[in-house]
Amino acid sequence: MWPLVGGIDEGTSSARFILFKAGTSDIVVSHQQELSQIYPQEGWVEQDPMEILKVVRICVETVIDKLIALGGSVNDIVGIGITNQRESTIVWDKTTGEPLYNSIVWLDMRTSSTVDELLDKVPNNCRNKNYLKPLCGLPLSPYFSAVKLKWLQDNIPIVKKAMAAGNCLFGTVDSWLIWNLTGGKNGGIHVTDVSNASRTMLMNIETLKWDPVLIKFFGIPISVLPKIKSSSEIYGYIADSSLTGVPLAGCLGDQQSALVGQQCLSRGQVI
Template sequence: MADEGSQVHLDEKKLKKFFIGAVDCGTTSSRFLIFDGIGSIIAQHQIEFDQKYPKSGWHEHDANELVSSVTECIEKATKEYLDQGHELSDLKTIGLTTQRETTVVWDTETGEPLHNAIAWPDTRTHKLVRELKERKGADQLQKLCGLPLSTYPSSVKLMWLLRHVDSVKKAYEEGRLAFGTVDTWLLYHLNGGKAKDLYVTDSTNASRTMFMNLDKLQYDDTLLDFFEIDKNKIRLPKIVPGSSSNAYGEIASGILKGVRIAGCLGDQSAALVGQQGFTPGSAKNTYGTGCFLLYNVGEKPVVSTHGLLATVAYDFGGQRKPVYALEGSIAVAGSGVKFLTNNLGFASESHQISELAGTVNDNGGCYFVTAFSGLFAPYWIDDAEGTIFGITQFTERGHIARATLEATCYQTRAILDAMEADSGHKLESLAVDGGMTNSDLCMQTQANIIGIPVDRPAMRETTALGAAIAAGFAMNIWKEFDELKEINQKGRTVFEPNVLKAEGDKMFKKWGRAVQMCRGWLDTDDINGDDS
């Protein structure tokens, strides 16, 4: 590593000749971006894919559509890159970042999925989670894997599939069932499917399954046994570092055939890397479909006692030790804005919700607890549903729009308070990225509620940038983290709090009352009813 205090500057002339691709397969869309060596976007293409909601609380994706959307994005963005006069030989490598807990199962003999992918916000496993919480050893799981029992991780989704889908159960009993998160599924197909037969995942994605021991970064027999998984009957992907020149294979067909895939990170870890969160105490908050705040705790995991998750921040392999994070996960952020546009018709475009919120001076007394999937960190309330408090004849659509944006800001404050309690340190500022950060109103509100500056980059594709950085490290485009300090630093906007701290505290206290009042909306029969 470079000596402390040394000044490492980018060789921009050299790095502008290196190009790195990044696949970013999120919750609602896939994209492929091509960056140069100083982090500028050269070309990109994005495709939204279908969101399937077969029952209330169920959320699925067509696993084959995830693959086709990625391959189409690669073709079209690369064509744009070539049309600019660049050479294929200058595109050195590709990184991959994906949504995390979403669960895919497929047949090892045919390579075909055996069910739709069950997406991370899906809550069909309510009943199963209640059952597992009563099982012997349940109170020890978080110490091993960093995650509490909830509907969120992949483990309970796989258990549900094994109990309720005959084709999955049959494949398991016959020893031809493959399990993976979206990264494993995409890597399997990008490498040619059955012909290459690549089954691999990185530790950031594996840490979201509840199957991996957080200290050892390998599957844990105690965890697998708890979730009734016999590793002799199922193909589990090999866990490897997120930056590797050989573990992830290469593109098997299409315009980038033969280009090596050298990086793989879960989307929130990728965003932390893209924000250069390499030192303990640094943090970022990504406002996407959900909202995810990661806080770098260094080379030893910290198991939260305040409702947060312990997870792998990133693992670049080689001589570097893995780095861990505390994470606060909010199920509904941008999807709350989508709810106002798609379900309630408040506007036709997401950005118009921020404009609508700006037509009023405050929330008019409205508090929207956006518990569409219960509440995640730090509350972990599974018997709540979305609830709006404080509606009067005075209430306008603008008040509800503002309350929707504020809901994410309040939950971020709750997570920061929990992180301060777990770590003993208070953040001095918060780096942010993701779609909702385009709203100046939302970011100013966030600064006012948390009482510290909010730091927004000009280039918001930090998740894809993180995947590109992981791949670039594997291929020696960069060798030290210090080389990245100048990437994506130009044109940042800092939102300073512009209200008294007491005002932000008062609003947050009212939010806390709303959270407590929404508890218990779902009774035991609602949660424990037929989940099949």
């Protein structure tokens, strides 16, 4: 069989795994499965990180079974990429691999009060929501991951304790999946890409690195943050499931990945 490229598409309502003929948009085989949402109270939206991981694994194994039935092999897969729901925030214990709280989904609004508290920190009492925009490109809003992470630090004792002990890891869904698929607590790679990091409010949009001013403003320990990588490079090799040994070599937040998929690669191609 021809060389294949795999795509893990982890969205808010479902996850998919798709195998394409390398260098084309031709789908060879795919599988999709729904994800559940949790609504603890009005305006709060959560998901179980372990369910996200389980559903991704089910999609992968189902596709591999279909591929073998077609006469193909895992050895035909030359690389895997991930696209994911952006801003959704996960914290977990790096020694046990267990989530410290449910994923706070991107559309969750519980952090409105956290935004108000952060606005009180803006100099000169101006409460300017765009105060950090020159650094991160984003206004202060409940939408972004740093505000969700700050809420977890302030309101969930086990998270605060794990941060203080240096055992807490933070990531958006891409980081959670990459860490687990490359070994988890047994050597998993803790990384994100620039497209997902750009939606946290913690990355400097000029340097493409975690910004010390932003980190200090939110009071987030840098030890929890993943390493920022480009969107196209080998992050590591899958050490989990039937894909063991396959390079994990691409990562993009969902809207950026859609833009790349439509080959909008130059300024001015989108109006």
